[in-house]
Amino acid sequence: MKPEIDYTLYLCTDRKVMTTESIEDCVELAIKGGVSVVQLREKECTSREFYELALAVKEITDAYEVPLIINDRVDIALAIGADGVHLGQMDVPVQAARNVLGPDKIIGATAHNIKEAEKAWKLGADYLGVGDVFGTTSKLDTSRIALDELHIICQSVPIPVVAIGGVSEGNIHKLQGSGVAGAAVISAVIGKENITAAAEELIKGFLGE
């Protein structure tokens, strides 16, 4: 059966911005602060390294019962028993991934506008990462999306939408009322000296506490 996922604070890993030595430590500290789902993203290592890293991170996410999503690599998600995959526009198509993964794995897809969002949902995505909402510094090839378009997307597709791109402690409150199920973060959590506290503050900002 497909797992129920709490998307409130969705951590994407990125070794380039981490303040800890190991991804495992980084993920554990973030989960202690309330990160509710973890996506492991590795674009610059061999398949073997990605596989071994994913196995190690899964030990942490399993211990805290937090779902683990693998970026791009459907095979590594299957090999380590992850909860699902996240697919960008440059990864394998959603329907091809679904054929390989079967019905019980989560497939997330990136969408930059309403057209891509509706397409990904119709092809079988379980959630959407929609952005760039606040101007990311992690990627160069993104285009901004206005908060009112984000709101329209949330009303148009019946699956959870996660806001991505430049989300920080200073802007996360702006997502209130947009209809998103959560916010994806990278450096706003794992680029901070106190990863656990950063995650806690972001959740407060998202929930308006």
Next chain:
Amino acid sequence: MKPEIDYTLYLCTDRKVMTTESIEDCVELAIKGGVSVVQLREKECTSREFYELALAVKEITDAYEVPLIINDRVDIALAIGADGVHLGQMDVPVQAARNVLGPDKIIGATAHNIKEAEKAWKLGADYLGVGDVFGTTSKLDTSRIALDELHIICQSVPIPVVAIGGVSEGNIHKLQGSGVAGAAVISAVIGKENITAAAEELIKGFLGE
């Protein structure tokens, strides 16, 4: 059921050495010359590009009833219905790939010595690519293996062994008597002006005709 593969002339693709514009043309010309199995190897493109290229190449290999093996990407092999995967030492482990692929897909593994060969066979590899036999120019990180060690490996593992690394029209005859099931080639076929004729000559050299 697992397909029976004729390993006599095993083509690995490499866009950097191709004399044709498209990989599809290149593969078709090579098959017309007698290439008996094709491995699609793409290390420098996105997953989406690899997937779409693999789909296109599979149309060619299917038309000629030649098996198609995908390098590294177990998910793309499954998504396009390839016959199997080839895994190097930097790819996912053989047993992890077997768990994902099931019993009916071919798994090939690279081995550089008898220890790696026996390990890969015991973990469930269906064939081995063993080299570097003649000094490849395609990879920088290889070490040579002597023909007598290749012979010992062929006697030690009960699965087909394909000689890899620098195989050319000038040296392929040296593999006679080694016990290999075939020879893997890249530039000796797809780097030639007449790809079809190059494949034909290599087969003659391998068979001692």
